[in-house]
Amino acid sequence: xxxxxxxxxxxICKSGTSVKIECRSLDFQATTMFWYRQFxxxxxxxxxxxxxxxxxxxxxxxxxxxxxxxxxxxxxSTLTVTSAHPEDSSFYICSARVEAGAYNEQFFGPGTRxxxx
Amino acid sequence: xxSVTQLDSQVPVFEEAPVELRCNYSSSVSVYLxxxxxxxxxxxxxxxxxxxxxxxxxxxxxxxxxxxxSQTSFHLRKPSVHISDTAEYFCAVSDLSGTYKYIxxxxxxxxxxx
Numbered sequence: 001x002x003x004x005x006x007x008x009x010x011x012i013c014k015s016g017t018s019v020k021i022e023c024r025s026l027d028f029q030a031t032t033m034f035w036y037r038q039f040x041x042x043x044x045x046x047x048x049x050x051x052x053x054x055x056x057x058x059x060x061x062x063x064x065x066x067x068x069x070x071x072x073x074x075x076x077s078t079l080t081v082t083s084a085h086p087e088d089s090s091f092y093i094c095s096a097r098v099e100a101g102a103y104n105e106q107f108f109g110p111g112t113r114x115x116x117x
Numbered sequence: 118x119x120s121v122t123q124l125d126s127q128v129p130v131f132e133e134a135p136v137e138l139r140c141n142y143s144s145s146v147s148v149y150l151x152x153x154x155x156x157x158x159x160x161x162x163x164x165x166x167x168x169x170x171x172x173x174x175x176x177x178x179x180x181x182x183x184x185x186x187s188q189t190s191f192h193l194r195k196p197s198v199h200i201s202d203t204a205e206y207f208c209a210v211s212d213l214s215g216t217y218k219y220i221x222x223x224x225x226x227x228x229x230x231x
Contacts, residue, residue, distance in 0.1 A: 006160075032217060043207060043221045044161075093160055097217050105149070105168075106211075106219055110160035 006109035023094030029074035030096035123222035140208035
């Protein structure tokens, strides 16, 4: 149980285009999902907390107009990188939180490799 | 606020030797602690977690970790490593407040030598 998928697993796009990445919780509902970014040989940096039915909460320094997050259902959150540029090339990982009172554990997707040419 | 420190960026070790990867955390409240492994171009795989109870936690692939509250540490150990254990290892902490955020350490690259 507690499987999280991401689609696509990798994407190459031209500079200036927008790219949408999907994160799905396959066997549980998640009102809270998270989006992380990982540059080569670096750790995961939290970009934003995605809340079902409400606006996402962005971490300091993350441009909310550039990284659009939509959490329209209890099993799906999407991250759209708008007007992508080469510096946005990175590994994007999502996670979904299992909810059971105060219990707190996130399950991670396999990641999406974005390359902007 | 929480923070995680992984002091060793790289740890080379010979095959079948024991290894310890260090993780120290800082928090003013109770926390959950996790160790993840990441192979090249892949996502995170959970090795083990400490939520409560016994301070010695056993995980997958022969790994274990001990939660030491007084030293605020959660070091990862394996008595005998294999070439296939070569990967990046991340320690993470999460508090029990309402944010549910994970804070990751900078990672330790374990390189197992033949």
